Amino acid sequence: MRTGPAAPDFHSRLSDDDLIRMSKSGDDDAFAGLVSRYRAKVYSLALRMVGDQEEAEDISQEAFINVYRALDSFRLGDKFSSWIYRITANLSIDHLRKKRRGELSIDAPQNPEGDMYIQLPDPAADPERSVIEAELKAAVERAINELSPVYKAVVVLRHVNQLSYEEIAEVMKIPLGTVKTRLFRAREIIRSKIQASSGDGAARKGA
Amino acid sequence: MQEYVDGEAGGEVWEQLSDHLERCPDCARHFREMRQVATGLDALGILDPGEAFVGDVMKRIRVERQILRETPPARGFRWSAAVFAWAKGAAIMTLVILAFGMLSVFAPSSLPGARVLSTDPSAQVVISGRDVRVPVTTVVRGNLTVVDGDLTIAGRVEGDVRVIRGKIKSAPAASVGGRVVVIDSPLAQAKDAVLGACDWFLSIYARIVSGGCGR
Numbered sequence: 518m519r520t521g522p523a524a525p526d527f528h529s530r531l532s533d534d535d536l537i538r539m540s541k542s543g544d545d546d547a548f549a550g551l552v553s554r555y556r557a558k559v560y561s562l563a564l565r566m567v568g569d570q571e572e573a574e575d576i577s578q579e580a581f582i583n584v585y586r587a588l589d590s591f592r593l594g595d596k597f598s599s600w601i602y603r604i605t606a607n608l609s610i611d612h613l614r615k616k617r618r619g620e621l622s623i624d625a626p627q628n629p630e631g632d633m634y635i636q637l638p639d640p641a642a643d644p645e646r647s648v649i650e651a652e653l654k655a656a657v658e659r660a661i662n663e664l665s666p667v668y669k670a671v672v673v674l675r676h677v678n679q680l681s682y683e684e685i686a687e688v689m690k691i692p693l694g695t696v697k698t699r700l701f702r703a704r705e706i707i708r709s710k711i712q713a714s715s716g717d718g719a720a721r722k723g724a
Numbered sequence: 725m726q727e728y729v730d731g732e733a734g735g736e737v738w739e740q741l742s743d744h745l746e747r748c749p750d751c752a753r754h755f756r757e758m759r760q761v762a763t764g765l766d767a768l769g770i771l772d773p774g775e776a777f778v779g780d781v782m783k784r785i786r787v788e789r790q791i792l793r794e795t796p797p798a799r800g801f802r803w804s805a806a807v808f809a810w811a812k813g814a815a816i817m818t819l820v821i822l823a824f825g826m827l828s829v830f831a832p833s834s835l836p837g838a839r840v841l842s843t844d845p846s847a848q849v850v851i852s853g854r855d856v857r858v859p860v861t862t863v864v865r866g867n868l869t870v871v872d873g874d875l876t877i878a879g880r881v882e883g884d885v886r887v888i889r890g891k892i893k894s895a896p897a898a899s900v901g902g903r904v905v906v907i908d909s910p911l912a913q914a915k916d917a918v919l920g921a922c923d924w925f926l927s928i929y930a931r932i933v934s935g936g937c938g939r
Contacts, residue, residue: 545782545785545786548782548785549781549782552777552778552781552782553775553778556772556773556777556778557770557772558770560771560772560777561768561769561770561771564771565768573773574773574777577773577777578777578780578781578784581781582781582784582785582788585785650763650764650767653760653764653767654764654767654768656764657761657764657765657767657768658768661765661768672765675730675765676762676765676766677768677769677770678770681732682730682732697726697727700726700730701726704726704729704758704761704762704765707761707765708757708758708760708761711757711760711761711764712757
C-alpha cells in the first residue's frame, strides 16, 4: 500500500485514463495518484462552494470516495476532471441546501430555468472600504457566499477551476446558454453587492 | 461585454464594444467594475489541502473496503463469493439437521410414547402414549411415519404410511393413498430410518416454504 519514493513521480507521468485503468484493477497507488493530482482543484471548488475549510475537506474526501465506489461505471475516454468536478459540485450543492434548510431561507424560490432573486446588500460591510486587491478578494468571497448554490457552482468552476463555458456545461450537464446566463447574472449580483458594500465613490476611485 | 471580460468574445465584438465604451461613461464604468469582479474572482485561486489529504482519502477507502469485506472493485467476484458462502452454510446446516434428526428421532427412546413425522406440516394427528390416531376430520396431504407407536387411521393419508417399531391397529385400504410399510427388523428399520429422516427434512422444508414454524 505504501508508495515507494519513486512511485509518486511515476504516477504523475501517467494520464488520467491510465491511472483509472490501474485503479479499476485494484491498484491503490494509482488511485492515490489521481487523488493527488486533483486534490487542490477539488478542494478549492468545494471550499469556494461551502465557504468553510473543514466542510470543504469532508466534501472533497467524499467526492473521491464516491469516485472510487463508482470506478466500474466510469467509461474510459470520458473526461475524469468533468466527472470529479460534477460529483464535488453536486455534493457541495446538496450540502448547502441541507444546511440552509435548517436556517432562515434568504433565497427567493427559483423558477425551473434557474433564474433568481436579487439579494439585499450586506449591512455589516464597511462603507468606507477601498477596493485594493486583497480587500476586493475578501469582498468577492463574501459576495460569492451569498449566491445560490447553482450560481455559485458556475462562478467557481469558471474563476477558480478556470474552465471554459463548454467545460462548465459538460460538468453541470446544462446547456451552454444556461452557463452564460448564470455566470453573467451571478457576476452582476457580485458586482452590485461589492458596489453597495464599498460605497460608490470608493469603488470609482479603486477602479 | 461579459464574454469579453472572459476573453471569450471575438475581435470584432471588442471593436464594437470599445467604440461604445469611449462614448458612454456609464457603460465604461460598468465595464471597469465587471473586470474588477473578474479579477477579484480569479484572485481566489487554487488552495492545496496538503499531501496528508491523499493519505486520509486512502485510509477511508481501506476502512470502507474492510467493512464491506471486498477486494478492490470487482463486482462479479463479490457476488459469487456471497453465493458460495451461502451455499456452504446451507450444506453444513443440512448435514447437521439430518444427523440430528436421525439420532434424536430414530434412536430407541427410553421415554414411552410415539413420535409422528409427516411431509404435511399442517396434518393434525392425535397422540396418546403409544397410540397414534388420524382423526376422521384429518387428511394428511403427504407421507406419514410413526415411530414407536401403533397407528389408527380414521381419516385419510394421501401418501405413504410407515410404522417403525410398532403396528397398524386399523387402516381401511381406501384410507391410504400410497404404500403401507410396517418395519420391525433392525436392518429394515435402519433403511427406513433414512427414508423417514428424508421425510422429516422435507417436512421442515415444507414448513419454511409455507411461511414459518409459528403457524
